Amino acid sequence: MTPRRPIHNALALAAVCLTSLMFGLEISSVPTVLSTLETVLHADFRQLQWIMNAYTLACTTVLMATGALADRFGRKRVYAISIVAFAITSLLCGVAHSAAVLIASRFLQGLAGGAMLICQVAVLSHQFQEPGARSKAFGAWGIVFGIGLGFGPIVGGLIVAVASWQWVFLVHAWIALVALGLAHAGVQASRDPSAQRLDVPGILTMSVATFGLVFFITQGPDLGLRSPASLGIVAATLASFAAFVVIEKRSAGPMFDFSVLRIRPFSGALFGSMGMNFSYWPFMIYLPIYFQGALGYSSVAAGSALLAYTLPTLVVPPYAERLALRIGARRVIPLGLFIIGVGFVLMKFGAGASHASWLTMLPGCVLCGIGLGMTNTPVTNTATGAVSPDRAGMASGIDMSARLISLAINIALMGFLLLQGVLAALARTLPGVAPHARLRSLAEQIAAGSFDRLTTNNASLAAADPHGALVHAALVHGFEIVMLYGVLGAWALALCSALAFGPAVRARRPVGALKTCASASSSSSQ
Known part of the structure; x- marks a missing residue:
């Protein structure tokens, strides 16, 4: 050199x-x-x-x-x-x-x-x-x-x-x-002369399946959930996913080797990856809307308030690694997801407080960040450490794909739940203000945090809710439903992760192997 x-x-x-x-x-x-x-x-x-x-x-x-x-x-x-x-x-x-x-x-x-x-x-x-x-x-x-x-x-x-x-x-x-x-x-400059060929069929079928599911969640209500168009999208999505499974199982060099799912630490870590992106990360997309729409903060103030949600993810990982070494990733990962769920519970109570502010949201935001920080690094390290070195690249790819696919799907699902929650609250508190189609349009504006043009464009709404209290309550109600979904998602995946890991098997595996799975460097933390 x-x-x-x-x-x-x-x-x-x-x-x-x-x-x-x-x-x-x-x-x-x-x-x-x-x-x-x-x-x-x-x-x-x-x-x-x-x-x-x-x-x-x-x-x-x-x-x-x-x-x-x-x-x-x-x-x-x-x-x-x-x-x-x-x-x-x-x-x-x-x-x-x-x-x-x-x-x-x-x-x-x-x-x-x-x-x-x-x-x-x-x-x-x-x-x-x-x-x-x-x-x-x-x-x-x-x-x-x-x-x-x-x-x-x-x-x-x-x-x-x-x-x-x-x-x-x-x-x-x-x-x-x-x-x-x-x-x-x-x-x-470097390359691998023995690199396998590109798995184009697998990539295309998985991409179509993911896109179809997200498209159905976001556009299905407008198309009609039972309309021929929606049913066609569902059929194409299911067919694409089935084709993906068949292609990967028959491929000599699959990009997704389903056999790794039989490795319990890998499956447990994979549920951890999905759990983080089932709740924590997609909600970060909508939390600024709550701060700006429900609490009336500026973009700078909303960004500052959001730091309580994100900064713990930078501080906690080193401690999570030490904890994983002491009690094992099989306990730390489900625990981290459980803490994320507790954080969502506290945020739900904070949002529903009579004088809600960033202070009432602070405990839940911090706890969510702590849970994410506890989960993120052990998940990546366990997923890559649970397989042989020659399969670590594939394991990392599956882990990252699980994160991003879960994130994309749950951005759509949380948006759907937010909109439906706002719409249900409007229909209950403002009956007869507008036809259902018009009420849905109002709900979309409220869910986006846009209150400026609501009353000026709708005289009946201005008369029924001159101070905007009912509109504000509808937005809060929508967010409470999304937070409840975050709780259930985080806890359900925590349970799945714990079951996938299974009990500790000390007699069959050297202690050093357990440590290896839990403690690879924090490099792969994201």
């Missing part, structure tokens, strides 16, 4: 950390500007959902494919292409003039972001061969990723306050230029 090798490693790590920061910010900063997008782009509630969901769905689509492409055509080359693509698609998002264009641009940005995420892992794994250096590199990567997720809400709020919503996206184009230069100077 040349004397410049440490410099190359430092530059490569800086590039990876910058791109992980971009990916994290793009997930957590956008929710705080949704209310602005609703006003500026005249986006309805479903379009706001798709602005978030298009990104996560697209990420899921390319996760497995990118790993195979990077192995075959070169990790540095594919990484550089993904950075350039992320910069270009971020520019497209920033110049979008309508909600439809922004949704399409977000989908393209998600494709680039998912590819960039997988390449980060591949680059670090090859660049840092020595175990100690690799542990430190992955640790830095995880910390920076967590900073992007944790501080994204306030960053998004500040950008809107001092500039405009466009810069929430445009800023990534400039960061990407710096990251590209660092990657060019520091990342080593």
